[in-house]
Amino acid sequence: MHSFNLLKKAVTAAIALCLWAIVPTADGATWTITYPRPIDESDARAQYPIALLKLALDKTGVNYELRPSDRILMTGKAMRQLRENREVNVVWSMTDSQREKELTPIRIPIAKGLIGFRVFVINKERKSKFDDVLSLNDMRKLVPIQGEEWPDTKILQANGFNVFTVPEFREGYDMIKQGKGDFFPRSVMEVGAELEEEGRRTRLYLEPSMALYYPTAMYYFVNGNNKILENLIQTGLNRAIEDGSFDALFESTYAPILESLDVNKRKIFTLENPLLPIETPLTNSALWYKVEQQ
Incomplete structure (x- = not known):
């Protein structure tokens, strides 16, 4: 289980009131991306999806700030809030037909099934x-x-x-x-x-x-109207797959666990x-x- 601890990273406690904010900086725009706050900030189950999302966004070259929501959100509530454009603008969860009707999935299984x-x-x-x-x-x-x-x-x-x-x-x-x-x-x-x-x-x-x-697959989901974020995550994940960094993160996280x-x-x-x-x-x-x- 020690592999989970390797991925634990501190995340900021503050939250932007807006879901997809542009904050002027010297280097251009900063995109604020908000994900559901887990029950425990050190919750190992959340560390890989957060690390992979950061990896994907890094591959796009955009300036961004990745933040947890202001309050703890379990998956069902988080997906309802995402559907209504409230509190979060990205959620990772197991897919099904209904969820894909209500939200936009990025169809790359983040943990390979x-x-x-x-x-x-x-x-x-x-x-x-x-x-x-x-x-x-x-x-x-x-x-x-x-x-x-x-x-x-x-x-x-x-x-x-x-x-x-x-x-x-x-x-x-x-x-x-x-x-x-x-x-x-x-x-x-x-x-x-x-x-x-x-x-x-x-x-x-x-x-x-x-x-x-x-x-089945666990995907990142975004609101159907948020095409920019959908494209950013999709592009970043594809680049991480192409250069091998996706597989490297997956292996370092899950190979010891599977063994x-x-x-x-x-x-x-x-x-x-x-x-x-x-x-x-x-x-x-x-x-x-x-x-x-x-």
């Missing part, structure tokens, strides 16, 4: 329930916990799971601790930092041998994703992490 690669946080007292899971049908007999507004919930339901929903992810951990639900599928991007925060002296346990995978989770030794159950928009660039292999099937 790892958001759909899920390992299971379970209650230690329920470890035996996974001993006889040999197939996806066996897995469907167990109850996963997911967020009420998450695309993941609909994906799991579409694949035959009876999903127990909670308002936000921390309540999912509370449910597992209380023995409600059987497992909390968390992305390999998220689980290490979350378990570190929740503490390993609790009843939480990371199931060591299985994973779920469904094709620590023994992803190549896990039995991976693949799900269909009926929410995946047809525009998703699945055929461009350079944009995706290849999940090795056992």
Whole structure:
């Protein structure tokens, strides 16, 4: 999990009242770009998207200031505010058809699809329930916990799971601790930092041998009317891909995490994703992490 700490950077606490401001400077205009403030400024899950966004903007050569919103915004609220041109002008989140109708996605998966690669946080007292899971049908007999507004919930339901929903992810951990639900599928991007925060002296346990995978992408989203920001991020990401700096940041962040989770030794159950928009660039292999099937 130490790789997350390498990406932790200080961010300013102030926020511009405007969402896409131009501030005169000696060198020209400075673009103020506001993203959702995480629950904790040191939240490791936010460090990679912020670092990649900074990398992309640096590639464009524009003067910019990257700021967190004035208040903490969970994903659902942040996307509603973005849709209404309030508080933020860029959000990163897992995509689905509805989100792409309401907002403009930059269709470059910022974490190469790892958001759909899920390992299971379970209650230690329920470890035996996974001993006889040999197939996806066996897995469907167990109850996963997911967020009420998450695309993941609909994906799991579409694949035959009876999903127990909670308002936000921390309540999912509370449910597992209380023995409600059987497992909390968390992305390999998220689980290490979350378990570190929740503490390993609790009843939480990371199931060591299985994973779920469904094709999906985490994108940067902007308001449909903000074509300038859309073009800036798109251009910057493409330049970072071309010069190798995108891959370098991805590898330095996630290679140690994937190794620590023994992803190549896990039995991976693949799900269909009926929410995946047809525009998703699945055929461009350079944009995706290849999940090795056992």
